[in-house]
Amino acid sequence: MRQTTIRKSISCSGIGLHSGKKVHLSLRPAPEDAGVLFCVRDEDGSRFLKPAPDAVRSTRLATTLARGKDAIATVEHILAAVRGMGIDNIRIEVQGGELPIMDGSAAPFVYLLRLAGLQEQGRARRVLALKKPVEFVRDGKWIKAAPHQGFAVDYAIEFPHPLIGRQQLSFDCTPESFARNVAKARTFGFLHEVEMLRQNGLALGGSLENAVVLDEYGVLNDDGLRYKDEFVRHKVLDFVGDMAMAELPLWGRFEVFASGHALNNEFLRHITDNADEYLCEMHLSGVGVAAHDAPLRPAVAEAAIA
Template identity: 45%
Template sequence: MYDMFDPHQHTIKHPTSCCGIGLHSGRTANLTIKPAPVDNGIRFFRTDLGDNISVKAHMDKVIDTRLATTIGEKGAVVATTEHLLAALRSSDIDNVDIEIDSSEVPIMDGSAEPFIKLLKSAGKTRQEGLRKLLRITRPITYSDRDTTIVVTPYNGFKVTGEISFDDALIKTQTYTIDFDPERFCREIARARTFGYVEQVEELWANGLALGGTLENVIAIHWNRTSVLNEDGLRYQDEFIRHKVLDLVGDLTLLGCPLLGHVSAYKAGHSQHLGFMEAIADAPDCWELIELEKNGCHAVIDRKTAMTRTSDALVMPFFRGRHSDALPAAC
């Protein structure tokens, strides 16, 4: 049933590094991804702030969702995490430590592809620890104004995204991917972030998007029928493909892979966070499973999984959440 998932956790074989500019800060960032032990998860270390100043890549560490997903804890902030997280998820990597000497992950070319290439160069190592999955058992719906995100039971990980714009270039675009690392690399990973050229100019005037150029952002022309980038679009529907990329990256903050079909209409980073919180607040609609070596699975003790404040909590993303939160519709 779960043949698409290796039952074992994975990390990288060797450290790997890159250097680039932060999209919004405009600052140079040196980033190194290192192997990490079983159940470590993904952690960011701000090396410019001193030893062991780290932030876990979990939804309860999100401090800002304007323009990008920013996580932080005790003064350590890491912005624009979504493209790197999407690369880790699509590369089937569970445990890494990421050292960075700035407050923002490099934007690279505006997609996840450079990070995927970086991870491939580092290699992958299977670990002894078994992988845990969050399996959706009943539909969960999250709504925010004109945004709707729904997850339904599915024996795999499928994502459907839909956007709707008034301009002639984008219009309404829909894309569905039944998650597979190779398919993600082929169809989604190269899709770049985008914006209207006048919005970019406004961001510049307000001290944002200082690292944004035509090398890392698709700039939609004032006429709304073309882009300013000389090489044009990488896909005809690159805009919705990048939205799917962002969603996959943000969902990595759940703390483990999701089994379900996620359908998102006109969603952005803020709604992705609200959706993850809706999942956490609907424990009757999901169960935690741990894969066995033969590919089968066993249900983890539901009572333990649903005790959010317990020290024996299996899922780290529930830590620090309010136990009296109202459940989402499911």
């Protein structure tokens, strides 16, 4: 399996969740081994930010990537789309300090990536693979992970709300399954939380056009839900995006309960800070078929996959 980028550049504009102002996004091809690279563009020029677990400055409302004075907010949905669609190398240029919230899901970004097209490159894909099980538990919430050839999630949430309750989703990430089952799930929040955020000058761009909002009994959006279990699907989307803060695509099977951006980032920092114990780099090549649950080999090994 070889690395990929997009075939051509593509751009769009939208509203920022935090500022409520118009922001601009451009997606551009990137060379082999470049990975995902963000570019902050403003009147002072362009500066580059590389996703990394320790580059996450804030996890309130969304995930914010930062270095020094430069920051880009709400990066998780575009990162989920990039990883979900199997793109290794891409340059993401942002004007306005945050990604456009679009409709609150990753579907508009998937649409843009498909319009740009996919370009196979010459070098073998590189991934970070879990090489031993790990459990990360905080205050009754947890992420448990184990080696797996691919990226799979068993995710459960539980909210004391009549429309949510306990929801669970098992998801094996491929471009097809991501676009069909996860990408369209929108971010959600509760009316009393939205009102409090607005009073504190936060989420100024949030609306029923880009989020599912619930009162005590049901959904306020006129169009209702896209899926009966849209809430857990969006949590899976966020998890894919937050794990994409790793230097390379991450391989493993993840069992998750009630996690959010903060716990996702704590978990990712834990396994990358202890990479010698938990992770190995693999280079994927060949066209043979490997069993999904076969043991993962050392970093220097070549993995033959379907």
